[in-house]
Amino acid sequence: MSSPSSPARDVEVAHLSNGIRVITERMPHVRSIAVGVWIGTGSRAEHPKEIGISHFLEHMLFKGTHRRTAEGIAREVDSIGGNLDAFTGKELVGFNIKVLDEHLPIALDILADLVLHPRFDPADLEKEKGVILEELKMEMDNPEYVVHELFTTRFWPNHPLSKSILGSKKTISGFTRDQLAKYHASIYVPSNLMITAAGNMDHARLVDLAERHFAGVQGNLPKLPDPPATTGAEITVKKKRLQQALVCVGVPALPIAHPRRYAWFVLNTLMGAGMSSRLFQSIRERQGLAYSVFSELNLYRDTGCFGVYAGTAAATVDQVIASVIHEFRQLKAEGIPAEELRRAKDHMKGSLMLSLESTGSRMSNLARQFMYFDRFHTLDDMARMTEAVTAEEVMAVAAESFQPERLAVTVLGPLESVVADRQQLAV
Numbered sequence: 001m002s003s004p005s006s007p008a009r010d011v012e013v014a015h016l017s018n019g020i021r022v023i024t025e026r027m028p029h030v031r032s033i034a035v036g037v038w039i040g041t042g043s044r045a046e047h048p049k050e051i052g053i054s055h056f057l058e059h060m061l062f063k064g065t066h067r068r069t070a071e072g073i074a075r076e077v078d079s080i081g082g083n084l085d086a087f088t089g090k091e092l093v094g095f096n097i098k099v100l101d102e103h104l105p106i107a108l109d110i111l112a113d114l115v116l117h118p119r120f121d122p123a124d125l126e127k128e129k130g131v132i133l134e135e136l137k138m139e140m141d142n143p144e145y146v147v148h149e150l151f152t153t154r155f156w157p158n159h160p161l162s163k164s165i166l167g168s169k170k171t172i173s174g175f176t177r178d179q180l181a182k183y184h185a186s187i188y189v190p191s192n193l194m195i196t197a198a199g200n201m202d203h204a205r206l207v208d209l210a211e212r213h214f215a216g217v218q219g220n221l222p223k224l225p226d227p228p229a230t231t232g233a234e235i236t237v238k239k240k241r242l243q244q245a246l247v248c249v250g251v252p253a254l255p256i257a258h259p260r261r262y263a264w265f266v267l268n269t270l271m272g273a274g275m276s277s278r279l280f281q282s283i284r285e286r287q288g289l290a291y292s293v294f295s296e297l298n299l300y301r302d303t304g305c306f307g308v309y310a311g312t313a314a315a316t317v318d319q320v321i322a323s324v325i326h327e328f329r330q331l332k333a334e335g336i337p338a339e340e341l342r343r344a345k346d347h348m349k350g351s352l353m354l355s356l357e358s359t360g361s362r363m364s365n366l367a368r369q370f371m372y373f374d375r376f377h378t379l380d381d382m383a384r385m386t387e388a389v390t391a392e393e394v395m396a397v398a399a400e401s402f403q404p405e406r407l408a409v410t411v412l413g414p415l416e417s418v419v420a421d422r423q424q425l426a427v
Contacts, residue, residue, distance in 0.1 A: 289310070
């Protein structure tokens with residue numbers, strides 16, 4: 001095992017004998033430890049017949065191992081007051097556990113057993129199909145989920161990023177034990193695994209524990225097809241009996257590791273990431289058209305999307321879309337006052353600091369930083385990069401993406417059509 005020099009104080013990196021990276025951040029002022037095992041392949045790597053398999057596999061790993069039943073896992077975690085969780089994303093899957101520092105050995109034993117040694121019992125497989133199909137039904141009854149899925153499908157047409165993480169009724173129902181076991185064996189390999197931890201711990205001790213549990217993992221990640229992600233710009237209207245109409249307006253953004261990403265972070269903040277943002281003040285406060293209105297950035301390794309979401313009455317959909325376009329147009333035409341830029345930067349830095357106060361958030365931050373940047377950016381680094389953004393840089397990324405031919409609009413609700421066309425979307 002090797003331990004390269006620390007990229008920042010209290011952050012240490014090591015490699016297990018089989019190459020798995022172990023990254024820790026020591027937080028001596030707390031009594032907890034959060035440990036995560038990360039798989040660097042998410043739903044975008046799935047073939048058409050596999051759509052939803054990463055998420056299904058995540059569920060199945062909780063159904064028992066060769067040493068523990070599903071109930072045994074739950075009882076063991078509860079007996080030490082721990083919290084065990086997992087999630088599946090487009091580009092990664094994460095399993096994590098948070099415990100008191102004294103329970104680190106048992107916590108890592110449970111986590112490693114769950115991730116590496118699933119039983120894949122056929123009876124559990126059939127039951128979990130029912131569970132996930134109910135999860136899919138629940139989400140399809142959620143209008144916000146539906147409008148975002150519909151928008152995503154149109155925004156990255158014919159690309160794996162456009163597919164549902166949950167899968168479809170057809171793919172979920174068709175998964176077999178052999179299919180899951182084969183996918184697990186091919187993806188959960190050293191070059192695709194990372195372990196991160198944050199809290200009151202000793203780095204060397206955690207690395208030693210990880211070596212005991214993970215050294216036996218072998219195999220190489222197969223070369224996976226990864227077509228370039230090209231964006232679409234459709235105007236899509238889907239009629240659905242709802243009390244509100246839900247609107248998504250989006251444009252392409254930069255990849256997550258692009259040198260100009262902080263200009264997009266600032267743009268997102270001043271457009272729709274707070275109560276003083278332009279969209280919130282215009283659409284909710286001044287016009288009273290929506291209760292919920294915000295913007296968000298979804299960034300991936302080779303592409304990105306800046307999206308605006310609002311829920312409004314069917315009769316005011318066109319007015320909301322026009323207001324969003326107006327804010328895009330105004331930013332390009334009039335620029336950004338110094339006071340507004342200052343407020344956006346301070347909002348970003350404050351939100352960042354507050355979001356990284358827990359061991360769980362620090363553990364997740366380590367994984368994402370090393371997965372996408374292969375290094376650690378300190379809070380000071382991120383604050384410095386935020387401060388370096390100029391109004392001209394923000395306007396430049398806006399000018400590139402806020403173009404009528406690049407705008408995608410999706411509306412879901414009790415309406416037949418939307419008046420908006422390309423001429424009305426001119427920004």
